[in-house]
Amino acid sequence: DAGVIQSPRHEVTEMGQEVTLRCKPISGHNSLFWYRQTMMRGLELLIYFNNNVPIDDSGMPEDRFSAKMPNASFSTLKIQPSEPRDSAVYFCASSLGPASSNYGYTFGSGTRLTVV
Amino acid sequence: KNQVEQSPQSLIILEGKNCTLQCNYTVSPFSNLRWYKQDTGRGPVSLTIMTFSENTKSNGRYTATLDADTKQSSLHITASQLSDSASYICVVSVSKAAGNKLTFGGGTRVLVKP
Numbered sequence: 001d002a003g004v005i006q007s008p009r010h011e012v013t014e015m016g017q018e019v020t021l022r023c024k025p026i027s028g029h030n031s032l033f034w035y036r037q038t039m040m041r042g043l044e045l046l047i048y049f050n051n052n053v054p055i056d057d058s059g060m061p062e063d064r065f066s067a068k069m070p071n072a073s074f075s076t077l078k079i080q081p082s083e084p085r086d087s088a089v090y091f092c093a094s095s096l097g098p099a100s101s102n103y104g105y106t107f108g109s110g111t112r113l114t115v116v
Numbered sequence: 117k118n119q120v121e122q123s124p125q126s127l128i129i130l131e132g133k134n135c136t137l138q139c140n141y142t143v144s145p146f147s148n149l150r151w152y153k154q155d156t157g158r159g160p161v162s163l164t165i166m167t168f169s170e171n172t173k174s175n176g177r178y179t180a181t182l183d184a185d186t187k188q189s190s191l192h193i194t195a196s197q198l199s200d201s202a203s204y205i206c207v208v209s210v211s212k213a214a215g216n217k218l219t220f221g222g223g224t225r226v227l228v229k230p
Contacts, residue, residue, distance in 0.1 A: 043220045107159030
């Protein structure tokens, strides 16, 4: 099993540009989570899907952020337009069950986003 | 407000020594508590998951305890190794009825020195 696969590993973009982060969860996992991590704020849950349906998007910072999960094997997180304060490491994780279940999460290696 | 507080923020220990990390939470209604290890530049890796009825759970040299009455958890590292240098994050989740939300602690950064 290749684990949770994220791409790209690193992204440097100019302010105002659109950024798309991609995630392939572990096959068979029905929950997918997008997190953002910064030194100041630590790990923050942005959005959580269960069976491809967004369950909780209360962590999405603002309308510039959007996430989709068109099928069980793929999700995207899009930032449009990007701003320097969006610079962070974005992690995708998947799990066999919802957030309150006792299944562990498997995290991807993250995408380090730098907006200049 | 649901909160998870970890202490200390950082810790330096000598290889071979033991250490204990603390996690206090005010999350309610409690569903489970997880400890993660995050190496620099990598995603977090699950160490333990504990529900309300579990007091202790071990994963190799890592032992987590949970006191649901006082809403405290600890992670004990025995005979530390250089590879234990990482950030350790405590995460508490609420029940499905309360929305499945997760609350993260700020983490404890552990540095093991030879």
